[in-house]
Amino acid sequence: MDDSTAGGRTVTLKDLANELGIHPSTVSRILHSGSDVARGAASVATAQRVRDLARKRGYSPDPQATGLRTRRSNLLGVIVPRLSDLVLATMYEGIEEAAAELGYSTFVMNSRDDPDEQRRKTETMLARRVDGLIIGDAHLDSGLLRELSARRVPFVLMNRRVPGYPSATCDDVLGGRLVADHLWGNGHRNVAVIAGEPYASTAVDRTAGFVDRWLALGGSISQNAVVWSRFDTAGGREAAETILTDCNPRPTALFAVNDFAAIGAMGSLRSHGLTVGHDVAVVGFNDTSLASELPIPLSSVRSPMLDIGRTAVQLLKQVLDGERVESMMLKPILCVRESSALVVPSLAL
Amino acid sequence: MDDSTAGGRTVTLKDLANELGIHPSTVSRILHSGSDVARGAASVATAQRVRDLARKRGYSPDPQATGLRTRRSNLLGVIVPRLSDLVLATMYEGIEEAAAELGYSTFVMNSRDDPDEQRRKTETMLARRVDGLIIGDAHLDSGLLRELSARRVPFVLMNRRVPGYPSATCDDVLGGRLVADHLWGNGHRNVAVIAGEPYASTAVDRTAGFVDRWLALGGSISQNAVVWSRFDTAGGREAAETILTDCNPRPTALFAVNDFAAIGAMGSLRSHGLTVGHDVAVVGFNDTSLASELPIPLSSVRSPMLDIGRTAVQLLKQVLDGERVESMMLKPILCVRESSALVVPSLAL
DNA sequence: CTGAAAGCGCTTACAG
DNA sequence: CTGAAAGCGCTTACAG
Numbered sequence: 267m268d269d270s271t272a273g274g275r276t277v278t279l280k281d282l283a284n285e286l287g288i289h290p291s292t293v294s295r296i297l298h299s300g301s302d303v304a305r306g307a308a309s310v311a312t313a314q315r316v317r318d319l320a321r322k323r324g325y326s327p328d329p330q331a332t333g334l335r336t337r338r339s340n341l342l343g344v345i346v347p348r349l350s351d352l353v354l355a356t357m358y359e360g361i362e363e364a365a366a367e368l369g370y371s372t373f374v375m376n377s378r379d380d381p382d383e384q385r386r387k388t389e390t391m392l393a394r395r396v397d398g399l400i401i402g403d404a405h406l407d408s409g410l411l412r413e414l415s416a417r418r419v420p421f422v423l424m425n426r427r428v429p430g431y432p433s434a435t436c437d438d439v440l441g442g443r444l445v446a447d448h449l450w451g452n453g454h455r456n457v458a459v460i461a462g463e464p465y466a467s468t469a470v471d472r473t474a475g476f477v478d479r480w481l482a483l484g485g486s487i488s489q490n491a492v493v494w495s496r497f498d499t500a501g502g503r504e505a506a507e508t509i510l511t512d513c514n515p516r517p518t519a520l521f522a523v524n525d526f527a528a529i530g531a532m533g534s535l536r537s538h539g540l541t542v543g544h545d546v547a548v549v550g551f552n553d554t555s556l557a558s559e560l561p562i563p564l565s566s567v568r569s570p571m572l573d574i575g576r577t578a579v580q581l582l583k584q585v586l587d588g589e590r591v592e593s594m595m596l597k598p599i600l601c602v603r604e605s606s607a608l609v610v611p612s613l614a615l
Numbered sequence: 616m617d618d619s620t621a622g623g624r625t626v627t628l629k630d631l632a633n634e635l636g637i638h639p640s641t642v643s644r645i646l647h648s649g650s651d652v653a654r655g656a657a658s659v660a661t662a663q664r665v666r667d668l669a670r671k672r673g674y675s676p677d678p679q680a681t682g683l684r685t686r687r688s689n690l691l692g693v694i695v696p697r698l699s700d701l702v703l704a705t706m707y708e709g710i711e712e713a714a715a716e717l718g719y720s721t722f723v724m725n726s727r728d729d730p731d732e733q734r735r736k737t738e739t740m741l742a743r744r745v746d747g748l749i750i751g752d753a754h755l756d757s758g759l760l761r762e763l764s765a766r767r768v769p770f771v772l773m774n775r776r777v778p779g780y781p782s783a784t785c786d787d788v789l790g791g792r793l794v795a796d797h798l799w800g801n802g803h804r805n806v807a808v809i810a811g812e813p814y815a816s817t818a819v820d821r822t823a824g825f826v827d828r829w830l831a832l833g834g835s836i837s838q839n840a841v842v843w844s845r846f847d848t849a850g851g852r853e854a855a856e857t858i859l860t861d862c863n864p865r866p867t868a869l870f871a872v873n874d875f876a877a878i879g880a881m882g883s884l885r886s887h888g889l890t891v892g893h894d895v896a897v898v899g900f901n902d903t904s905l906a907s908e909l910p911i912p913l914s915s916v917r918s919p920m921l922d923i924g925r926t927a928v929q930l931l932k933q934v935l936d937g938e939r940v941e942s943m944m945l946k947p948i949l950c951v952r953e954s955s956a957l958v959v960p961s962l963a964l
Numbered sequence: 965c966t967g968a969a970a971g972c973g974c975t976t977a978c979a980g
Numbered sequence: 981c982t983g984a985a986a987g988c989g990c991t992t993a994c995a996g
Contacts, residue, residue: 680989
């Protein structure tokens, strides 16, 4: 019975050394001397023999042994609200790519935005001895971040920011502004916002960006025209129902801070016999792959999700290298589609 | 400068032993003696002191050291086509839960269904010394699986099956049959299938289940009414365009083997001035959270995605324990909604 | 019931 | 240019 790790008997540094009649430490030194040349680690000839044999035998160093010795795991932990959220899944793809380029592997866990789970998953990651953490589910009122800071756990935020900690996010305030400009320019004067979860900076910033600009443009927006909601379709649907009930006269445009919420809202509007894009304009956020493919294509603010993931890795790398880091806010752009293309005179006011 | 792992100076077994004035091996034995009692590993009193101190100091064993010693990593590798596919993301949530219950952590990587990447990611996983692999992106013609088998790498398939290897999947053939029964029962006689990727058993089985049952019911279905396609919205849209061009008379119903493809098809139908559910019935597959929330709610075959993920972990656990395993096919159910609720006489034939 | 030793596979000063 | 030793944190027979 083979009790070694997956893949059967694994080649070790010692195997290589024995076969070549040299000392394991020499092999190790060579394999770590960067370039093809031995750079003082060994003679060029020996180095060549070692490298050739390593390739031939398919040697790959045991990360457990390396980690034990170097006290680094080359593991990055990633925590997201849920991977079944397309936005986070896409950011994670960016993380995976960028991490691989730097020689890191990544773990990802779902917290469902539940504070207990956030804490539990974080501890699991640390128990696994990750070198650092990318936190994609930060809450604005989180005590966990303060605690991690105090424990000197290296981490960066992604997707959502919290003042005082380094983060890679979309410029959500700008995104909200773009929507305000667009809707105002199309003649809308009575609008409502499906604002998302108040503990998430994405929701808060997009809403604030929109509302502030709206007021600056000379518009007004009533208290009950801003409805906080979950980020999913069901949440968007409920928020739209609330708006249709509470807002009189009915708004001519809805800004949902998330595409899924926007899709839910579109469903709600349709149930009320309203045609999206004609009776009511709708704009979403993130420009997920679905937006442009919906039966009624959805206008949406495109956030650079892959780049946000990549940027988070770069920031974390800097933290791990002991460098100072600046938070990065990546620019979004607005994609206007059928759901909000018409100017208000065409809308059934 | 603190150069220990994330979280600063970490408590070791030796720290615990020193503080109690006993030998590290005793501490280790106690911490491994399952229950609260010491079960022959040490005196009850010593065991208690050790457990208390371990808790107090927040001791967590170093997985690198444990892994090095035991030659097990307690790591499971998961490979999926892409995590931004809601179906795979949901299965992965099931995996994460079930794996955590068994004390395993999981890695996940995207292969984009590219054979080179499948191979590369697999090697990365093995280099990380995972104990086993859950393969969610298997191709029917894959040489990689044979090779892994030969190398005695422990693995199971999930989502897609390949004859000869253990897998946890939906009963996709049954799913296809359910759709055939439904559409036939509603009076449809002229239908088309958006069949997905021919290398994926999900696509092949769902299509075969549908077509075979359709023929058994006495129906007929022409060659060009079965269109292979990508699984995403764009793929579904293109396939629908092909069908609308090639099939005369136009089918009264479309079965797409994937919800996203179905959504793309709905968009295409709408561009042609056709109303989904009225002019053309559409049925998707998986019943992702979006289906019921779409402006026109989509009929879909609900596959137990979370359970499929959980089951895959259980199967892999059995493989790792050296037990024989049987492939599992979980039952789907059909959810009929507005997109296919009407009987054909109401359709604009 | 507990201790002492060996060793998992690697890296890194330290000699020579 | 290369070897030898020590040690990362743990587990596991083996003694006693």
